Amino acid sequence: MKLKYIIYACCINSILLVGSCTKLEENFKGELQEGTSNVDPAGLLITAYNSLNTPYQQDQRWVMQEISTDAAIAPTRGGDWDDNGMHRAIHLHSWNADNGYMNNTFVSLGTVIYNATIVLNYNPNAQQAAEARFVRSLAMFDMLDLYGVVPLRQGESLADFRIAPEVLKAQEAIDYIVKELNEIINSLPDNGPAEAYVANKNAAKTLLMKVYLNKGAFLNRQTPTFAAEDMNQVIRLSKEISSSGKYSISSPGKYFDNFAPDNDTKSTENIYTLFNKNGERGGNVDRTWNTIAHYNLNPGGWNGWCTLSDYYDKFSANDERKGIYYNYAADTTSNKSKNFRRQNVGFFAGQQYNWSTNKPLMARNPATAPLSFSREVTIRTSGATLETAGIRPMKYAFDYAVTGQRNNDWVVFRYADVLLMEAEAILRGGTGSPAEATALVNSIRTNRGVSLFTSLTLDELLDERARELYWEGWRRQDLIRFGKFLLAWQEKQADPDPKTLVYPIPSQQIAVNPNLIQHNGY
Structure with a gap:
């Protein structure tokens, strides 16, 4: 068979x-x-x-x-x-x-x-x-x-x-x-985060939320409209997911639990994920490291993709999502055992360090150049910046405990996204007050270590989605819905x-x- x-x-x-x-x-x-x-x-x-x-x-x-x-x-x-x-x-x-x-x-x-x-x-x-x-x-x-x-x-x-x-x-x-x-x-089934890799009631409700929220953009991408009845469906579904009692925003210091090798047991937010288990089934999650990591990092990679400095600057200095030392079971390096506590998740910028010796890393070519990721990056890099241009996001903590397929389940839907969608639906004319929308977003921010909003605009909400959901596969959809996909940004002219x-x-x-x-x- x-x-x-x-x-x-x-x-x-x-x-x-x-x-x-x-x-x-x-x-x-x-x-x-x-x-x-x-x-x-x-x-x-x-x-x-x-x-x-x-x-x-x-x-x-x-x-x-x-x-x-x-x-x-x-x-x-x-x-x-x-x-x-x-x-x-x-x-x-x-x-x-x-x-x-x-x-x-x-x-x-x-x-x-x-x-x-x-x-x-x-x-x-x-x-x-x-x-x-x-x-x-x-x-x-x-x-x-x-x-x-x-x-x-x-x-x-x-x-x-x-x-x-x-x-x-x-x-x-x-x-x-x-x-x-x-x-x-x-x-x-009525599964929670521990079995989020099985299609479940709240995953279906989250997908319905996304359909209703993006409906106006799908029908008219250049000038989206947002019908009140669609926004109220988003709000209704979000409240049903919240009232299930299965989810909560990760505690301070635990944001990266959602992406860890054992996120099926640690996450309090994951609603639907893709199953990855060493020796059983899954695949491709290694690309999250390979595509961004320099050859001399551990894990090493293909030294490729990065983020742009304007995007990186959306994060405040104390925002946990920007990057921390994350203490997790599958980290078998000296970074953990010797308590070096070098940043191992989030956005990697500046000088990088060897997590076994705690010494500064050098580039490969030339080997005399420090491995220091710069804010500046161009669509074609060359010369001294060939290997070091660009800030590198690593959202999924590397599973050092296994050889072969890593165990991190890939996150498709999270509870934080549900709350952000509900807040957006309120601001777009659904039932609820601006204060309620602000409170929903602040329920996330308070656990990420950043200051709370006193009020909330759609532009601020889009930036919050950028911070919370970076590299999770929703940015283009968000920019289209907010009418900003055609604008110019770094290394890209206006369409x-x-x-x-x-x-x-x-x-x-x-x-x-x-x-x-x-x-x-x-």
Whole structure:
């Protein structure tokens, strides 16, 4: 049976949206279509869950949501990170329909949608069906957010790959997702943070909140509107999540519990996560270190991505989220055992230190240069700053206790985001007072070690979302909703054309699905 699942996972990317397939793929599809006796829906459900890892865990979807903003940049460093300008184009908003991220992310999210749909064909029990429909709804939400449309195989097109998938437009996709989530909530488990990696009632409610909050932006990206009834749905759902009693904002000093190797047992905030366990299943979470860490750090990495100084400056000096020494069980370095207490999570700026000797680190080339991460970074780095330009965010504490796949579950939804969405819905015309919105945000800030707001504007709320949710994959969506995605920022000029508010449909997909129509301007 495991071999069948491996074949299935390998084949599915090529048959998802394309009309033709190999003999192996045809035989395997035929086996799936013979009946339910040979296929375990529980195994198919795991496949659906696992297929979220690639787009989410600081890879495809993540790049399109973060590198396209003021929060992250992937500069070319000599011969590294050029990739034919693919990363630079995302940050500069100069992408086109042939950019590799367009097609890779489209296929990955489409794979999730297909994998989840297949579960429903093989007699799942009520909870399994509800979990699969949640996973599908999450991927559909991301597809809608990024591309403005959602291709969907169901009915005849699910059974016959010669039939092109139908394509849901924005309002149709919104209606579909809302209907799905409302229908499945009662069949989902009532899990809290300890089992956040299983689709659950509050995860479905959080996704519904995001649908209602972003609905106006999905329907009119250049001039979003926010209907009071949608904002009240956001507020209602947030209060239901709070009243469940399952979540609380992390205590002072515990913010990084949400991202630790044992975050499944430590976090008080995590509502939905992606499962990672060494030797069992998961993958790609290592990218959170590899993409930003210099070769000489421990963990070492590929010396690439960083944040921008204007974004870094949104944090006050005493903000825990900016970076601390985090004492956690999976830290087996001398930084812990010898009590060096060097910062090991958050934003790394300035001189870096060896966590085994406590001595200053040096760069690799030239080896005589201090490894000191500078505030300044350009889209192309060169010369003395090639290795050291840019402040590096490391949000997930490294799991030194294992070799191989790390155990940090990837965070998709957190309780802090729920409260911030509720505050935003109030400010956008939902039921509640400005004082209530301010109190919700202050309930987070008081535990992060920063001063409290006396009042709250939408601009201040956007900055608070930047501080609280940095590098979690929501920045582009936030900037669009707040009307700021087209503005200029460091290493990016103002967008001359609002077409960039939605990504182009990949050229490869238009070639094989006549139901897909390219957006204006691409």
